[in-house]
Amino acid sequence: MSGKNSISRRQFVAGASGLMLAGAVGAAEEKKTAPTPSSPLAIDGGEKAVKTSPASQPRWGEPERKQLDAMLQQDSLFYWGGPQTKLLTERFQEFCPVKHVQTCSSGTAAIHIAVAAAGIGLGDEVITSPITDIGSVIGVLYQQAVPVFADLGAGTHNLDPADVERRITPKTKAIIAVHLTGNPCDLDALKTLADRHKLILIEDCAQAWGARYRGRPIGSIGHIGCFSLQDSKHITCGDGGVVGSSDERFGPLLQKYADKGGNRTKWGGFDGFATNYRMSEPQAAVAAAQLTRLEAIAAKRSRLGNLLTEKIADLPCLIPHEVHPEDRAVYWFYMFRLRPKSLKCGRSEFVKALVAEGVHCSGGYIKVPLYGEPVFQNHGFFAGRWPVKEMGLTTMDFTKHKCPNAESLLAEGIRVYTYEYMTEEYILEVAAAIRKVATHFAA
Ligand SMILES: Cc1ncc(COP(=O)(O)O)c(C=O)c1O
Structure with a gap:
C-alpha cells in the first residue's frame, strides 16, 4: 500500500502466529458475542479479542x-x-x-x-x-x-x-x-x-x-x-x-x-x-x-469487507465503509471513520487499543490531501516552477484549496487491512475488537 504508515503483507505475517483456523465461522460467531463494557481492553492487560492469525499465501506459482x-x-x-x-x-x-x-x-x-x-x-x-x-x-x-x-x-x-x-x-x-x-x-x-x-x-x-x-x-x-x-x-x-x-x-x-x-x-x-x-x-x-486469480481474490475481499460492515454498522461512534448494495467493492483496504463527538478518546488512542487487541490497522491513509503536499503548496512542479500559473493560464492556488470532508476523513479514518488470505473468522474477531474498543470509549 502506498500510505507511509502501512504494513506490508510480509509484516502482517511476521506478526502472526501462522495458525490457520479452518471454517466453523458460524460457531466462531456464536462465541464472539459483544463483550460487556466491563471486559478490560487488551491495552490495559485484558484478553485480546483477536486470536486468529491467518497466514499469508504465495501470490504466484x-x-x-x-x-x-x-x-x-x-x-x-x-x-x-x-x-x-x-x-x-x-x-x-x-x-x-x-x-x-x-x-x-x-x-x-x-x-x-x-x-x-x-x-x-x-x-x-x-x-x-x-x-x-x-x-x-x-x-x-x-x-x-x-x-x-x-x-x-x-x-x-x-x-x-x-x-x-x-x-x-x-x-x-x-x-x-x-x-x-x-x-x-x-x-x-x-x-x-x-x-x-x-x-x-x-x-x-x-x-x-x-x-x-x-x-x-x-x-x-x-x-x-x-x-x-x-x-x-x-x-x-x-x-x-x-x-x-x-x-x-x-x-x-x-x-x-x-x-x-x-x-x-x-x-x-x-x-x-x-x-x-x-x-x-x-x-x-x-x-x-x-x-x-483475479475473480477469486476480488470475491474473497468483497466478502470479508462486507462482513465487517455487517458486524459493526450498528455502532454509533463510527461510520462504516459505505458501499452501494448493488455494487461490488473489492476492499484494497477497509476504512471506517470515527464520530469524534461520540467518543471519549482520540483516533490515535482508539487505534492503539485496536492494535493491542490484535487488529491489523492504522490511522488514516495518505498524510495530507494531495493539495497539501509540498510540491502543490509550492506550485513547484517543473524545476521548482509551474509554467501554466506563471503564464496566467490558471488562478489555482493550492495553499487556499480546501476539501473539508477529505481532511476530516484523514483525521478520523481507521484503515483495517484486508487480504484475500484472511479468514471470515479473523474478520469476526476484528469486528468484536472494534465493538469492544468502541464500547469502552463511548462518550
Ligand atoms: C488510486 C491510484 N491511482 C494511481 C496509482 C498509480 O499507480 P502506479 O503506482 O502503478 O503508478 C495508484 C497506485 O498506488 C493508486 O492507488
Missing part, C-alpha cells in the same frame, strides 16, 4: 511459471506483436469488455496516456479526488493541465458529485473518478455530469481490480479506464498498468500515447508527442497469469 516458461521460448521480449501482451489483453477484455486496450508501465502511465488521448492540455482543468495516490494527477500536470480537487462522500471516500459540479468551470475538460480502496464511485451521477458539461470521464481503477458498479465491471463505464499492476495491488507484475476504452475518439490513440507518439498499426511517423510507457513481455506474462 504454477500459472506464472508456465507463462514465463512460454515467454522464454520467444525470440523477442518486445510488446508489439508479443504473445504475452496479446494474452494479457485478451484476458483483460474478458473481465473488462472494452474494445481498445493498451498495456503500459504503471498506473500513473495509464492515467497519463488516458489524459493525453483525451486531448487534455495547456490550462485545461481536470477534477479529481484529493485522497488518492499522486499517480492520479501526475499525467494531468505533465500535460500542463490543472488538477482541481473536489470533496468526498462521508462514508464512500469517493468523489461527491455535488461538489464536483460546483467546481466545474468553462476550463473543465475531464473528471478522474478514483474508485478509492476498490469501492465504485457514483458513476451514474458522474456520467450525467460529464454528459451535461461535455466532459470526459476517466476511471482510475488502480485499487479496484474486479470491482463492479451496478453489476458492470468498473473501467468499462467511463470513457477511459486505467488500472495499476504495481506490487501492492490485487494482482501485479511488480510494476505495470493497463488502459482501455471503447470510445472511438480515444481508444485508437492509446497505443501511440504509450509509445513515444507513434502509431504502430499504421505508421505515419511521430505525429503525437509522448514518452515511453511500454510494458515488456516478462511483465505481461506475469500479469496475464495473475488475471486467472
Whole structure:
C-alpha cells in the first residue's frame, strides 16, 4: 500500500502466529458475542479479542511459471506483436469488455496516456479526488493541465458529485473518478455530469481490480479506464498498468500515447508527442497469469469487507465503509471513520487499543490531501516552477484549496487491512475488537 504508515503483507505475517483456523465461522460467531463494557481492553492487560492469525499465501506459482516458461521460448521480449501482451489483453477484455486496450508501465502511465488521448492540455482543468495516490494527477500536470480537487462522500471516500459540479468551470475538460480502496464511485451521477458539461470521464481503477458498479465491471463505464499492476495491488507484475476504452475518439490513440507518439498499426511517423510507457513481455506474462486469480481474490475481499460492515454498522461512534448494495467493492483496504463527538478518546488512542487487541490497522491513509503536499503548496512542479500559473493560464492556488470532508476523513479514518488470505473468522474477531474498543470509549 502506498500510505507511509502501512504494513506490508510480509509484516502482517511476521506478526502472526501462522495458525490457520479452518471454517466453523458460524460457531466462531456464536462465541464472539459483544463483550460487556466491563471486559478490560487488551491495552490495559485484558484478553485480546483477536486470536486468529491467518497466514499469508504465495501470490504466484504454477500459472506464472508456465507463462514465463512460454515467454522464454520467444525470440523477442518486445510488446508489439508479443504473445504475452496479446494474452494479457485478451484476458483483460474478458473481465473488462472494452474494445481498445493498451498495456503500459504503471498506473500513473495509464492515467497519463488516458489524459493525453483525451486531448487534455495547456490550462485545461481536470477534477479529481484529493485522497488518492499522486499517480492520479501526475499525467494531468505533465500535460500542463490543472488538477482541481473536489470533496468526498462521508462514508464512500469517493468523489461527491455535488461538489464536483460546483467546481466545474468553462476550463473543465475531464473528471478522474478514483474508485478509492476498490469501492465504485457514483458513476451514474458522474456520467450525467460529464454528459451535461461535455466532459470526459476517466476511471482510475488502480485499487479496484474486479470491482463492479451496478453489476458492470468498473473501467468499462467511463470513457477511459486505467488500472495499476504495481506490487501492492490485487494482482501485479511488480510494476505495470493497463488502459482501455471503447470510445472511438480515444481508444485508437492509446497505443501511440504509450509509445513515444507513434502509431504502430499504421505508421505515419511521430505525429503525437509522448514518452515511453511500454510494458515488456516478462511483465505481461506475469500479469496475464495473475488475471486467472483475479475473480477469486476480488470475491474473497468483497466478502470479508462486507462482513465487517455487517458486524459493526450498528455502532454509533463510527461510520462504516459505505458501499452501494448493488455494487461490488473489492476492499484494497477497509476504512471506517470515527464520530469524534461520540467518543471519549482520540483516533490515535482508539487505534492503539485496536492494535493491542490484535487488529491489523492504522490511522488514516495518505498524510495530507494531495493539495497539501509540498510540491502543490509550492506550485513547484517543473524545476521548482509551474509554467501554466506563471503564464496566467490558471488562478489555482493550492495553499487556499480546501476539501473539508477529505481532511476530516484523514483525521478520523481507521484503515483495517484486508487480504484475500484472511479468514471470515479473523474478520469476526476484528469486528468484536472494534465493538469492544468502541464500547469502552463511548462518550
Ligand atoms: C488510486 C491510484 N491511482 C494511481 C496509482 C498509480 O499507480 P502506479 O503506482 O502503478 O503508478 C495508484 C497506485 O498506488 C493508486 O492507488
